[in-house]
Amino acid sequence: MFQLFKDSLEPKLITLWRLQGYSKSDFYADLVAGLVVAIVALPLAMAIAIASNLPPERGLFTAIVAGFIISAHGGSRYQIGGPTAAFVVTVSMVAMEHGYEGLVLATMMAGIILMIMSFVHAGELIKFIPYPVVIGFTSGIALLIAFSQVRDFFGLKVESVPPDFIHKFMLYISHLDDMNIYAVIVSLVSVGIILFFKRYIPKVPGPIVVVVFAGVAVWMFNLPIETIESRFGPIPSMLPSPTWPDISFEKLRQLMPDAITIAILAAIESLLSAVVADGMTGTHHKSNAELFGQGIANIASGFFGGLPATGAIARTATNIKAGARTPVAGIMHAFWLFVFMLFLTPLIIKIPLAALAAILIVVAWNMSEVKHIKEIMKAPRSDRIILIVTFILTILVDLNFAIQTGIALASILFIDSMMKTTKIRIFENEEDPDSIDRKTLPQDVEVYEIQGPLFFGIAEKLIDVLNLFEHPPIVFILRMRYVPYIDAAGLHALEILHERLTKQQTVLILSGVGPEVQSHIVKASLNRLIGNENIVDHISKALTRASQITDKTQTYNKGGV
Incomplete structure (x- = not known):
């Protein structure tokens, strides 16, 4: 070093x-x-x-x-x-x-x-x-x-x-x-x-x-x-x-x-x-x-x-x-x-x-x-x-x-352009082999995807997604396969999102989390809050986990009735 x-x-x-010398x-x-x-x-x-x-x-x-x-x-x-x-x-x-x-x-x-x-x-x-x-x-x-x-x-x-x-x-x-x-x-x-x-x-x-x-x-x-x-x-x-x-x-x-x-x-x-x-x-x-x-x-x-x-x-x-x-x-x-x-x-x-x-x-x-x-x-x-x-x-x-x-x-203008570039939506792409349209989506499960860095400029937009639901789902899957970077505000937004979903009795699952983003989530101890089992690297694993949660919830509700 x-x-x-x-x-x-x-x-x-x-x-x-040193490398070439010096001549007359x-x-x-x-x-x-x-x-x-x-x-x-x-x-x-x-x-x-x-x-x-x-x-x-x-x-x-x-x-x-x-x-x-x-x-x-x-x-x-x-x-x-x-x-x-x-x-x-x-x-x-x-x-x-x-x-x-x-x-x-x-x-x-x-x-x-x-x-x-x-x-x-x-x-x-x-x-x-x-x-x-x-x-x-x-x-x-x-x-x-x-x-x-x-x-x-x-x-x-x-x-x-x-x-x-x-x-x-x-x-x-x-x-x-x-x-x-x-x-x-x-x-x-x-x-x-x-x-x-x-x-x-x-x-x-x-x-x-x-x-x-x-x-x-x-x-x-x-x-x-x-x-x-x-x-x-x-x-x-x-x-x-x-x-x-x-x-x-x-x-x-x-x-x-x-x-x-x-x-x-x-x-x-x-x-x-x-x-x-x-x-x-x-x-x-x-x-x-x-x-x-x-x-x-x-x-x-x-x-x-x-x-x-x-x-x-x-x-x-x-x-x-x-x-x-x-x-x-x-x-x-x-x-x-x-x-x-x-x-x-x-x-x-x-x-x-x-x-x-x-x-x-x-x-x-x-x-x-x-x-x-x-x-x-x-x-x-x-x-x-x-x-x-x-x-x-x-x-x-x-x-x-x-x-x-x-x-x-x-x-400021760069942040503004990044905010416009980063999307939080239900992502549908017929050519995408991992598109939700090609998957079997369990009942009472909502899937949204972030495209772009999750930083302070986009954090509020993530929390506002909750206002789109007429009825709280049992599971909310947030796909993060296209998130290359997350900052402190983004981590805080995930924490608030988890808290609000928990109050609505909705489970948060993070899908497609890359190694770098994963390391920041672990350092912030969000993996303990969200649950390691609810942070997966592929949408198929996320849907499997969502099915387990919805089946358990529906069984519990029937038993309660």
């Missing part, structure tokens, strides 16, 4: 080295792939930090520290970790409400939660989050990210932007006359360049072409556009010393909901990215090792002044296309980013914010899941409702509430 637990958390890097050609391939990914990650890391209303170096710190650890300790062969656009809304809200130190503490708490999730093997459970909920909040985040870039995209003269969607929208409308035409041109050309390279020259990273082109254009023509330098000043060329945030019980209590949101987002994003990588390469990731690595990475990112981190789907796909062979490519991507920060910061700060806004606008469009939204809108009504509600709440309220409401609504 301990060995299985240890193996599930063993980093993919160690597993590969592998290292060269990983070195080149890491460089390509670092070139893509450089502008994205800074853009995500700026979109979160934080200095750009925070994004670089995250990409270097968390990117290194996610590859070294994670469970995916090709995963590239770092700051992602999915965190922008949550990060900006936490930093605005609790300050950057509060964000650091929430990030480290999220890391601990992710590690706990890996210990309890929650990696397999993430897939049970309803698909419409995932698409709903992802699309909502995409719209919020796009909206957060309107100021820099159009060069609006706005000192501070409110966090909520409605006030942000009204502010932008009121400042449209302050639009900077140079910023708009740079932004539109940047979007065009990214789309052009993605379609016609996919091997060349469009974002790096954009920042180089935009930076040179602003410098050559002295365009009046904000740059990283003009808004944030110089950025450090070294990682900061690790620091531990102030901790108090009150802070932990206040930040717990945000930490849970960050952990859930990190888990979903990283595992989705790992699944995408598996689909592209035919490999298999270790979900719990991935969560463990994500946990360590987020704790370390907080120590070194970074942001929440997770697996980045676009950067992971770039890593694969660049020829990566092992997680060393992700480690080298972090190394190259550190080299860039060490030697290129005088050039990096010349990047115009309009270009970074354009990059994030394209990222937001790719996140919007338009294709999947169209698919869900053709799905059953319940899925459409979940998608729309989650999407609207993500935009108008917050991500925490949206995810909780989406999952709760999905659960």
Whole structure:
């Protein structure tokens, strides 16, 4: 057992080295792939930090520290970790409400939660989050990210932007006359360049072409556009010393909901990215090792002044296309980013914010899941409702509430559909060899059948069956051959059914009880209440038992007369 637990958390890097070894050609391939990914990650890391209303170096710190650890300790062969656009809304809200130190503490708490999730093997459970909920909040985040870039995209003269969607929208409308035409041109050309390279020259990273082109254009023509330098000043060329945030019980209590949101987002994003990588390469990731690595990475990112981190789907796909062979490519991507920060910061700060806004606008469009939204809108009504509600709440309220409401609504609608699916009736099927129509039914015996799980949603319906009888039968047979599952409410309903039938002097017989359901009945001691002789595995035995009871009752009644 301990060995299985240890193996599930063993980093993919160690597993590969142990089973396959590592050659010079592998290292060269990983070195080149890491460089390509670092070139893509450089502008994205800074853009995500700026979109979160934080200095750009925070994004670089995250990409270097968390990117290194996610590859070294994670469970995916090709995963590239770092700051992602999915965190922008949550990060900006936490930093605005609790300050950057509060964000650091929430990030480290999220890391601990992710590690706990890996210990309890929650990696397999993430897939049970309803698909419409995932698409709903992802699309909502995409719209919020796009909206957060309107100021820099159009060069609006706005000192501070409110966090909520409605006030942000009204502010932008009121400042449209302050639009900077140079910023708009740079932004539109940047979007065009990214789309052009993605379609016609996919091997060349469009974002790096954009920042180089935009930076040179602003410098050559002295365009009046904000740059990283003009808004944030110089950025450090070294990682900061690790620091531990102030901790108090009150802070932990206040930040717990945000930490849970960050952990859930990190888990979903990283595992989705790992699944995408598996689909592209035919490999298999270790979900719990991935969560463990994500946990360590987020704790370390907080120590070194970074942001929440997770697996980045676009950067992971770039890593694969660049020829990566092992997680060393992700480690080298972090190394190259550190080299860039060490030697290129005088050039990096010349990047115009309009270009970074354009990059994030394209990222937001790719996140919007338009294709999947169209698919869900053709799905059953319940899925459409979940998608729309989650999407609207993500935009108008917050991500925490949206995810909780989406999952709760999905659960309620699922229970409703299960209640409609589960039937309690006299089941007649001419093709069924065990149909009651093919059996000889003793007098004063009623037979009903449950089709589907007997859970809390259907328990009341079972008890209501008694209202269908004009005269109480001597024996009531409840067929349970199609009951795969029973919960506490279902067991309680059987108990109440037995009590009410007993008051009417009716004997309850359970027929076709499967092994799993039988075990729950025994654990609840219902077999003693109902009688072991009245719990049988086939309808023929139930009818034989019913005949014995009816014969005995009729004989007793005659004797009594």
